[in-house]
Amino acid sequence: MRVVVQGLSVWGPGLAGWPHAERVLRREDTWQDGPVTPPPAQCLPANERRRSGPLTRLALAAAEEASQQSGLQPSSLRGVFACSNGDGAIVDSILSAITTEGGEVSPTQFHNSVHNAPAGYWTIGHHTHVPAVALGCYDWSFAQGLLKAVAECLVEKTPTVLVVYDLPIPGPIGKARVTENPFGCAFVLQPDTTQDGICVLDITYGATTTQQDEVLHPDLMKLVPTNPAARALPLLEKIASRTEGTVKMASVPGSLSIAVTPC
Amino acid sequence: MNPFVLTAGTIVSAIGHGLAEQCHALKTRQSGLIPCDFFGITTGYIGRVSGVESHVITHGPSAFACRNNALADMACQQDGFEHAVQDAITFYGADRIAVVVGTSTSGILSAENAYLDVDAQTGFPPQTFHQSGTQDLFSLPRFLAERLGTKGPLLTVSNACASSSRAFVDARHWLEAGLCDAVIVGGADSLCRMTLRGFASLGLVSDGPTRPCDAARNGISVGEAAGFVLLEREGARPQVPALARLAGYGVSSDGHHMSSPDPQARGAIIAMQDALKQADLEPDHIDYINLHGTGTVVNDSMEDQAVSTVFGKKVPCSSTKGWTGHTLGASGILETMMSIGLMKSGFIPGCLNVTQLDPSFQSSVLTDNENRPVRRVMSNAFGFGGTNCSLIFEAA
Numbered sequence: 001m002r003v004v005v006q007g008l009s010v011w012g013p014g015l016a017g018w019p020h021a022e023r024v025l026r027r028e029d030t031w032q033d034g035p036v037t038p039p040p041a042q043c044l045p046a047n048e049r050r051r052s053g054p055l056t057r058l059a060l061a062a063a064e065e066a067s068q069q070s071g072l073q074p075s076s077l078r079g080v081f082a083c084s085n086g087d088g089a090i091v092d093s094i095l096s097a098i099t100t101e102g103g104e105v106s107p108t109q110f111h112n113s114v115h116n117a118p119a120g121y122w123t124i125g126h127h128t129h130v131p132a133v134a135l136g137c138y139d140w141s142f143a144q145g146l147l148k149a150v151a152e153c154l155v156e157k158t159p160t161v162l163v164v165y166d167l168p169i170p171g172p173i174g175k176a177r178v179t180e181n182p183f184g185c186a187f188v189l190q191p192d193t194t195q196d197g198i199c200v201l202d203i204t205y206g207a208t209t210t211q212q213d214e215v216l217h218p219d220l221m222k223l224v225p226t227n228p229a230a231r232a233l234p235l236l237e238k239i240a241s242r243t244e245g246t247v248k249m250a251s252v253p254g255s256l257s258i259a260v261t262p263c
Numbered sequence: 264m265n266p267f268v269l270t271a272g273t274i275v276s277a278i279g280h281g282l283a284e285q286c287h288a289l290k291t292r293q294s295g296l297i298p299c300d301f302f303g304i305t306t307g308y309i310g311r312v313s314g315v316e317s318h319v320i321t322h323g324p325s326a327f328a329c330r331n332n333a334l335a336d337m338a339c340q341q342d343g344f345e346h347a348v349q350d351a352i353t354f355y356g357a358d359r360i361a362v363v364v365g366t367s368t369s370g371i372l373s374a375e376n377a378y379l380d381v382d383a384q385t386g387f388p389p390q391t392f393h394q395s396g397t398q399d400l401f402s403l404p405r406f407l408a409e410r411l412g413t414k415g416p417l418l419t420v421s422n423a424c425a426s427s428s429r430a431f432v433d434a435r436h437w438l439e440a441g442l443c444d445a446v447i448v449g450g451a452d453s454l455c456r457m458t459l460r461g462f463a464s465l466g467l468v469s470d471g472p473t474r475p476c477d478a479a480r481n482g483i484s485v486g487e488a489a490g491f492v493l494l495e496r497e498g499a500r501p502q503v504p505a506l507a508r509l510a511g512y513g514v515s516s517d518g519h520h521m522s523s524p525d526p527q528a529r530g531a532i533i534a535m536q537d538a539l540k541q542a543d544l545e546p547d548h549i550d551y552i553n554l555h556g557t558g559t560v561v562n563d564s565m566e567d568q569a570v571s572t573v574f575g576k577k578v579p580c581s582s583t584k585g586w587t588g589h590t591l592g593a594s595g596i597l598e599t600m601m602s603i604g605l606m607k608s609g610f611i612p613g614c615l616n617v618t619q620l621d622p623s624f625q626s627s628v629l630t631d632n633e634n635r636p637v638r639r640v641m642s643n644a645f646g647f648g649g650t651n652c653s654l655i656f657e658a659a
Contacts, residue, residue, distance in 0.1 A: 001440060051521075084399070086421075091371075098456045099378040110461035111522035111647050114367065115400065115421035120648025123516035129533050131514035132650070133429060136400030136419045144418055148433060151440035172381045173374060176394040205442050207358035207415055252405070252417050254358075 001150045001204075004197035004263065006159070007070030007188035009062040010236060011038045012223060013181050017065055024220075025233075025240035031219040036182040038062070043074070043125030051108060052121050055087045058184040059118035059165045060125065066186035067161060070197075074122075077161040077188065078152060079132030081119040082145030084228040085179060086136065087112060088169025096171065118165070130158075141166070142231045143251040146187075146258075150203050153189045162187045164229040183227035185236065199239050202259040211248035211255045235260070264541050266497035267435060268505035268659055271347030273338045274490035274600040276587045277310030281341035286604040289612045292632065294586050296472040296484050304459050307468040310486025310588030311454060312337070323409040326396035329370030331453040332406045334489035338451070339410055347493055348411045351445050354500055361415040361443040362404040363434040364491070365426025365450035367592035367646075369419075370397035372455040403451055407491070415443045421592065423646030424555070426450055427490075428595030431654055432512050434494050444499065449491035449596035458591060459485055465522065473558035473589070474616035475582035476567075476628045483557045486588025490596035505659035507603050510639065511542025517649025524565040524645060531569035531643070534651040538641065539573070542655045546574045548639055549655070551611045553598045554628075555643045556582020557589050563621070566643065571625035578641075581629045585615025595644045599656065602640035606658045610634045 010021040014031045023029040038061030040049055049057075059081060067074040090113045097103035114120070116134035123132055133152075137144035142164045149162035165184030169177055190197060215221050215233040224230050235247045235258055242262045249256045273281065277295030278288035288295065296308040318333045339345050351360055377392035388394075396402050404417035416437065422429045427450030434446035452458075462468050462485060469482035494509065515537065517530035524531070539546060552574065554566055563582075570580055583601055590597050605611060613629035620628055639657040 084401075086400070091374075094457055094461065095371075095374055095378045098460050099375060105457075105460045105464040107461075107464040107466075110457075110464055113457075113461070114423040114647045116423055116646070116648040116650055117521065119422075120516070120521055120650065123518040123649060124520065126518065128518045129515045129530050131432075132516055133433060134421050134648075136421050137417070138395060138399050138401035138405075140401070144416070147416060147442070148418060148436065151436040151442060152433075155436045155439040172378060172386055172388040173394065173398070175385075175387045176377075176392055177399070205416065252401075253408075253414055254416065 001154055002193050002200060002202045003150050003153055004190040004193055004195050005187055005199050005201060006190045006197040007066035008198060009065035009186040011036055011058060011062055012183040012230060022240045025217065025237045041125060044121060048124065053087060053112065055167050056118040056121045058167065058182060059163050060122055062165060062184040062186035063122055063161050063163045066188045070188035072159050072188060075126040075128035075130065078130055078156060078158050079119050079122060080145055080149035080152060080160060080162045081132060082135040082137060082141040082164045083166055084136060084138050084141045085166050085169050085177060086115045087117060088167060088174060092169060092171035092173055139228050140252045141228045143249050143256055147205060147251060147256060149189060153191045157191050160189045162189060164232060166227050166229045180226035181223065183230040185229060185232045197263050199263055200261045204257045205254065207254040209255050210250060212250040213248045264511060267438065267494050267509045268497045269492040269494055269507045270503045270505055271344055272492040272506055272600050272603060273342040273344035274597055275312050275334060275337045275341060276488035276590060276597050277312060277486050278586050280337065282600055282604050285601055286608055288586060290610060292615060294472060294615055296588055301454055301459060302456055304456060306463045307470060308472045308484040309454060310484060312487050323406055326393040327402060327406040329373045329397035331370040331403065331451050334453050334487060335403060335407060335451045336410060338489040338491060344491060345411060351493055352412060355444040357412055357414040359415055359444040360413040361437055361446045362407050362413060363418045363430045363446050363448050364404050365420045365430040365592045366400060366403050367421055367423050367426055367452050368455055368458060369400045369402050371457055372453065373397035375456050407447060422650040423648055424591050424594055425644040425646040425650045425652045426592030428644035428652035428654055429514060431509060432514050445493055445495040447491050448494045450593045451489035452591040452593040453487045467559050469558055472616050473584055475556035475558040475584050476563055476614045476621055477617045478619045478621045480558045480560060480563060482559055484588035486590040488587060488590035488593040488597040490600050507606060507656045508659050510655040510657045511538045513537030513653045515651045519649050522647050524561055526565060528565045528569035530649060530651045531566060531645060532572050534653040535569060535573045538653040538655050547577050549578050549641050550637045551640050552578055552580035553602055553640060553642045554580050554582040555645045556584055558584055567624040567626050576627045579611055579627050579629050581612055581614045583612055598642045602642055602656050605640065606637045609636050611637060
């Protein structure tokens with residue numbers, strides 16, 4: 001399955017948007033740990049921005065940056081949003097409320113608790129009727145999301161934005177499901193391989209092979225296990241290197257083999 | 264669209280275990296709704312699956328034991344589904360069969376119970392809480408693959424109440440892309456405090472049994488269900504009879520509001536029109552529309568507007584949620600299975616519990632059952648976040 005990557009974004013510790021992350025991944029800049037502060041979602045009116053919370057802010061910042069880079073209208077892109085934990089802060093708050101005597105569930109929190117909330121805010125912000133799917137695939141949310149987004153992009157013959165993001169969870173759930181850092185990334189995928197872009201991805205899926213390439217950057221290697229979305233880093237590093245090569249990525253079951261060719 | 268067929272299917276809901284019991288309840292107009300008595304919550308009515316609390320999962324690791332997977336396991340045991348999957352594994356190979364399923368809350372009831380037993384000193388949930396096997400969204404397809412022995416790619420779709428409808432679309436993408444030869448498509452959602460209390464907080468739970476399309480409707484009854492079908496390319500296994508054909512789908516976003524549908528119904532209209540277009544059908548080729556019909560004031564009005572815009576008064580429609588309650592992310596697969604049953608049995612169920620049909624409605628809503636041939640059904644699902652999905656099934 002061949003697609004052209006026309007836009008990218010990364011937000012994680014010491015990785016503040018694609019231009020900055022690309023320099024770090026190419027080792028032109030040193031990596032420095034720091035808080036993850038993606039910009040507020042400009043596409044949302046102020047009241048929706050307030051209501052939507054940090055998970056939507058992270059997802060929309062990534063989607064927005066990748067779309068802008070692609071030059072395509074955000075409202076024209078099919079959306080594939082993949083996330084393991086959902087909005088852990090909201091889920092923790094609701095779980096606390098319903099298991100505490102006299103606790104009240106907040107109606108706003110309840111409707112924001114749906115897994116497709118960031119996808120919903122994206123479509124609201126861009127006033128679009130184009131569909132967006134929300135996936136939840138635990139530690140493999142990036143690989144399953146990529147496999148789904150590439151298939152959808154090619155079968156529907158429509159540019160597609162893949163957005164993968166997760167945040168640490170507070171409270172008791174967060175002690176059972178440990179996510180140490182925020183991390184989000186986005187890819188705009190173009191099905192027409194005659195078009196220009198950043199690189200071409202040629203993806204093959206093998207259900208019976210289990211292979212996983214590591215990121216080579218010694219600091220970023222430590223980030224990978226701290227967030228499911230950070231499993232994108234080996235692929236992002238290969239893309240940033242602007243060299244040809246193949247990245248293997250564990251899927252469930254099996255693995256993806258992603259051949260990267262710079263445009 | 265290349266033709267895909269459903270070669271096996273199974274369902275459990277408040278009106279029965281397996282398709283025959285669903286059809287019998289629909290035919291005899293017997294609702295499965297009962298007053299809510301779930302963990303001390305007494306608001307409204309619920310559609311509870313009998314036997315789920317005592318059901319023991321005998322296949323697969325115990326880490327997956329939770330109410331949602333118990334429902335899924337019960338469904339696996341109905342309608343010859345496990346055997347049908349085994350036959351497909353023999354024919355295609357286990358690694359060529361994917362699992363693409365929808366759920367909105369997975370096994371969150373297990374997390375709720377864990378929160379009642381948090382260590383006050385450390386803040387840790389009890390060690391018996393297996394987050395990844397229960398509350399996590401990916402638990403369901405991982406459990407099913409273990410349970411049924413498939414080894415193809417797995418996916419969980421969580422688009423709120425459109426989850427298991429949307430799963431058909433994602434399954435079709437993987438089939439068309441050649442990543443698999445057959446897909447177990449469907450979903451499960453199970454009763455939990457979070458959805459019962461959450462919908463109550465929004466003022467969306469009906470005091471009495473839900474009555475979709477009634478002038479005095481005032482909300483949903485929350486239900487639970489699990490169901491799965493086997494979706495594959497038409498003609499790939501000619502010796503296996505098809506239950507139905509997936510003729511087309513339409514998916515869209517409202518782009519309007521997180522929890523209120525667009526009053527102009529534009530997203531819903533697009534989903535229905537796109538489904539007809541993809542199936543290459545005219546509106547009057549559809550024999551019956553199974554409405555999302557949740558029983559809330561705004562959903563049913565919006566949907567009536569959308570259906571009457573696309574279909575006028577030509578096509579009979581109804582909601583079956585008066586029987587089962589709103590099974591949230593599982594409503595798509597539940598109503599898919601009902602559609603198959605109606606095509607086989609040749610009748611259309613009119614909405615239950617309607618005293619007076621909403622006089623503002625412009626579409627052709629049935630309130631009594633009608634015996635008539637059913638060759639093509641459209642099934643609608645809409646969810647929070649403004650997500651819409653319309654599926655068209657036709658008799659194979």
